Amino acid sequence: MDIKTATALRRLRLISVPEAVSFLLLLVCSVLKRTTDFNAVPVMGAVHGILFVAYVVLWADAWRTARWGRGTAALYFVLSVLPTGGFFAERKLKREAENAVIASRARREGVVNA
Template sequence: MDLKTASALRRLRLVSVPEGISWIVLAACTIIKYTVAEGFDAAPVLGPIHGVLFVLYVIFWADAWNRAKWNAKTGAMYFAYSIIPGGGFMAERRLRREAEDAVIASRARREGVVEAS
């Protein structure tokens, strides 16, 4: 994995958790607004924050998809993580694992270790 691909995956990973948190908090505040506290409205504050984080996620997702050469299934999966509540946490975990696997593979190639098939 080259440096630009690793950077693209890292950016996507770093924005995925805040985006996931903002989605959950916005959904919780909306539920509270319509059930418990009728005067409570956090959407004017939380909506734009979540919107910016979502747009950043989509931009970083497109860059990572382009650089990592994901197939359509993998690209769609990472996009779906931005839509489901808490999906950002799942995306971060998978991206971290992918980065760790790339580091291990790079070290193995450098040391001349051949993978058993």
């Protein structure tokens, strides 16, 4: 994995958790709006919208840079629209980056998979 790919995946990973948290908070605010006089939906909606747009931009960059297939790209996009999907995306991206580092070190040291 080259540095551009690693950077793109890291940026996507870093935005996925705040995007998921903002989505959950928006859902909580929506429930509170309907059950109490508390209405933070306009503020949380704006925050979540900004984070979602940032996620989509970084997702598109990661898709292009990492040369994902359509299935992998679709998976990461679907995870962005699920309330807790960002947490799963972060874990999967972290694992993908760790595996790439291990493979890179193995290639550099001349270790071949048997």
